[in-house]
Amino acid sequence: DIFTPFFQVDSSVTRENEGVGIGLSVIKQIGQLLGASIEVDSEIGVGSKFIVTMPLRYKSQTQYEYLLKDINVVYYHHNEISSMVEMLGRLGANVSSQRNGQSMMDYISKVKVNVIMFAEEVLPEQVVQLTKHIRERETTYRSLLVYWYPLHKEQYVESFEYDLKAAGIDYCH
Structure with missing residues (x-):
């Protein structure tokens, strides 16, 4: 009951301690929002000991570590x-790493995939074929498709970008 708002162990008018009985309920609610736990060790007439344990970020964590949380x-x-x-x-x-077209198609038929990235060593012609198969199978959800082309092919991007985008690639970089 000590975490119930406005609860006081001694509710008499002549009680020794002041307060309205809201402090512990506020601490508990804030703790829950932070993922904390509260332990109580109390003995009547002696006193109470409260231990609040809350998860803290590691020093190495950054604000970007969960930027793509739950993205497949x-x-x-x-x-x-x-x-x-x-x-x-x-x-x-x-991230699921796939090296075989059929295994990739099997995987995306079972898992809702948000983004499919094609590595730069995959030939544009193969990406076009895979993209067509992916887009044909999509029904209710559309994945973002990205093709990373190698820097040495940057000068030829116009020769393959149109076919990639016509097949359904969303972004070439």
């Missing part, structure tokens, strides 16, 4: 996993 990302690639996967994970995304 598929990273489609052929070679080694790039630093992109690690960076997306640090931002809080759930």
Whole structure:
């Protein structure tokens, strides 16, 4: 009862201690918002001990660590996993690394995927084919599709960007 608003153990007019009985209920509510817990050790006539335990951020955590929390990302690639996967994970995304077109299609048929990123080593022609298959299978939800092209192909981007976007790629970079 001590956490109930306006509750007082001694509610008599002649009580020894002042107060209206709201302090502990406020502390409990604030603690719940912060994910804290409150422990009480009390003995009548002796006193009470309250321990509030609350989770604190680690010093290494930043404001961006949960920027992509609950975002499902598929990273489609052929070679080694790039630093992109690690960076997306640090931002809080759930990242699935896929190297095979069929396994990727199987995965996205089971999981609601927010973003599909095609690595720069994947040829634009293959991205076009996969994109067409993805867009054909979408019914109620549309994933964001991104193609990362290599810097050395930047001068040729106009030769493949139109086909990619016509197939359903949302963004080329």
